[in-house]
Each structure stands twice: as structure tokens, then as C-alpha cells.
Amino acid sequence: MEVERDQHTSPPIPIIDLNHPDEELVARAVVKATKELGFFQLVDHGIPNDLIKRLKEVGTQFLELSQAEKKAVTSEEYYGYNMNDQYQLENGPQLWAENLMHIVWPPSCINFNCWPKNPTQYREVVEEYTEEMKKLTDRLLRILSEGLGLQRESFKKGLGGETELSIAINNYPPKPQQDLTLGLSEHRDIVAIALIIDNDVPGLQIFKDDQWLDVQYIPHAISVTIGDPIVRLSNGKYKSVLHRATVNREKQRISWPFFVGSNPDWILQPLSELITDHNPSKFKPITCKEFKHRSFFKLPID
Numbered sequence: 001m002e003v004e005r006d007q008h009t010s011p012p013i014p015i016i017d018l019n020h021p022d023e024e025l026v027a028r029a030v031v032k033a034t035k036e037l038g039f040f041q042l043v044d045h046g047i048p049n050d051l052i053k054r055l056k057e058v059g060t061q062f063l064e065l066s067q068a069e070k071k072a073v074t075s076e077e078y079y080g081y082n083m084n085d086q087y088q089l090e091n092g093p094q095l096w097a098e099n100l101m102h103i104v105w106p107p108s109c110i111n112f113n114c115w116p117k118n119p120t121q122y123r124e125v126v127e128e129y130t131e132e133m134k135k136l137t138d139r140l141l142r143i144l145s146e147g148l149g150l151q152r153e154s155f156k157k158g159l160g161g162e163t164e165l166s167i168a169i170n171n172y173p174p175k176p177q178q179d180l181t182l183g184l185s186e187h188r189d190i191v192a193i194a195l196i197i198d199n200d201v202p203g204l205q206i207f208k209d210d211q212w213l214d215v216q217y218i219p220h221a222i223s224v225t226i227g228d229p230i231v232r233l234s235n236g237k238y239k240s241v242l243h244r245a246t247v248n249r250e251k252q253r254i255s256w257p258f259f260v261g262s263n264p265d266w267i268l269q270p271l272s273e274l275i276t277d278h279n280p281s282k283f284k285p286i287t288c289k290e291f292k293h294r295s296f297f298k299l300p301i302d
């Protein structure tokens, strides 16, 4: 199989076979997609299909609980369970979604009150998924480092070493007036990288060449969105992608993003190896915590 699959859609979205024997070719494809678009889809990525299936099962079982049971999960600043069906953007579309998000790593940052207790296998499955995703995300960070001629751990160190990892479940119920409603409004990620799996209902869109493109559903594939911290670390050499999620007229869409965050107290700034007299820093140093807060509340940063 080629490392980048042939596509007959135009313009193409890169689909990268991570298990291709030529690792250099794989790395080049990831780096190219991150430099040009900030988005790609991974196939044969090493996360067992059975584990993805179990993750989807426990997530779906949680969503099927009564509202009272779901609300029993704590809701705090960024994490826990939230229902967004009443939310209306000013002069914008109505957002319709339900969301659960919680930290999965490092253990010192985990608040298990933000994790569902039901179904009972939820914790075990999410912990197993986290272990696998740590390996995959470390590999991507190493590829991004080496892609700019840096030491392989540079990007991980630039995020503060022990980065915060979290997982979410987004539930987008079907909505007949689909054109009026977005599940998740357009945004660039506050986190470094998001790795998204979904059920078989397409809805993710990315903005490329002045238009919104549908991301096709590929069974077992992982969609990767590059976020603004990677842009800052790379001093603008890598791109983040503007993306959004639409809802379907007839079918429920569910997505499970896995987020690679940062160490909250770490100073986020372009990696020093990338700064020269000819290529001065484009971004002000800022703590990761402050960056997250300012990005979340759309406050100015630089």
C-alpha cells in the first residue's frame, strides 16, 4: 500500500498509512501535511480495532443513560459532562451537542469525579486506550520534531515534558434543519494535537482553500487536527487547521477526540533552535495555562 493513499476527491485530504515499512516516507508525509494543512487521516495506526470498538461501546452506553445519571458526572471549568442544546451563538447557528471531557494523564491531574462510573468497564477501556494513544502521540511529536531538523524529543519538551492528555465524547443528535445547526462551531485547537475517531456518520469539516471540505469516514481511521501550540513551537512552520462539526439530518453522530495538551505551568514559546536573526520569534512567551485560558475565552494573546 502506498504511504499516502490515492484519492479521487478534489482537493485531497492526506490519508497516511502509519504502518508503511518505509518510516522515512511516513514521516515525510506527516510533516508535509502538517506544514501545508495541519490535518491528515491515519490508517493502520497501531491502535487495535477491537479497542476502538470497545471505546465506542462504553461511550455510547454512557450517552444512552438517563439525563440524571449523566449529570451525576461532575462538571467543572473545562471538564466533566455538559449539555449544549440551548446554546445559541450571537447571530450565528444554534449549537446542538452533548459533551463529556476529562483528563486521562498524568495520574496526578486526573479527577475521577469527571469520569462516568457507568458503564463499569468505562475506566478500564479508557485507561487501555490512553496507554496506546500515548505511544501514538509520542511518535507523532517525534516525527514533527525531526521534520524540522530538531532532536526527536524537542516538541514534547516544548510542551512541558509530561503533557496533559484528555479524552472527550461529543454527541450530535440528528436535526432535520441541519443547515441551521452546527454541532461544534469553527475553531482551531487550543491543544497541540487532537486525534479524532467517530461513528460512521460524517460531520467533521476542515477549511481549506476558502471552502469547507467534508472529511470522509474511513473505518478505523483517526483524523488528526494540529492545534495552535504546535504552530507557536514551530514559529509558524507548521499549520493549525480551522475545523468544525456539522450535525446530520437523520443520524446521530458521535466523535471521540483524544487531546494532547501541555504542562499548564510551562512557558509556551517557539523552540530556541528555530530562532535566528533572519527568523525572529513570531510569538510571545506565555504559560500554557494562560494560553489555554486566553484562547478559550477568545482574548488577545500576542
Ligand SMILES: O=C(O)CCC(=O)C(=O)O
Binding pocket: 168, 170, 184, 194, 196, 198, 203, 204, 243, 244, 245, 254, 255, 257
Ligand atoms: O466532532 C468532531 O469531529 C470534531 C471534534 C472537535 O473538533 C473537538 O472536540 O474539538
